[in-house]
Amino acid sequence: MTDPKRKYYEKRANVLIKNLHSRHFEACYCADKAEALKKALEWIPAGSSVGWGGAMSAQQIGLLDTVRTTAPSTGSGLRPRRSGKQS
Numbered sequence: 001m002t003d004p005k006r007k008y009y010e011k012r013a014n015v016l017i018k019n020l021h022s023r024h025f026e027a028c029y030c031a032d033k034a035e036a037l038k039k040a041l042e043w044i045p046a047g048s049s050v051g052w053g054g055a056m057s058a059q060q061i062g063l064l065d066t067v068r069t070t071a072p073s074t075g076s077g078l079r080p081r082r083s084g085k086q087s
Contacts, residue, residue, distance in 0.1 A: 006031065036061045
């Protein structure tokens with residue numbers, strides 16, 4: 001990504017983040033997929049069940065694959081939710 005384009009996205013993101021914070025959302029700007037994946041994983045508490053309803057951005061940064069392939073034995077504590085009915 002070119003430097004002017006990156007600066008544009010950062011500037012727009014800062015406005016969006018400010019607006020989200022005013023509505024009690026947690027938000028941050030990540031410059032690339034790796035940074036976004038790292039931040040998303042930091043925000044998932046250990047031992048949590050994770051579910052999403054078609055979140056394309058989660059798929060694009062590799063979050064879905066990471067959660068699906070992370071076993072409890074790795075120490076991450078992530079457990080993907082099973083699709084379908086829960087008993």
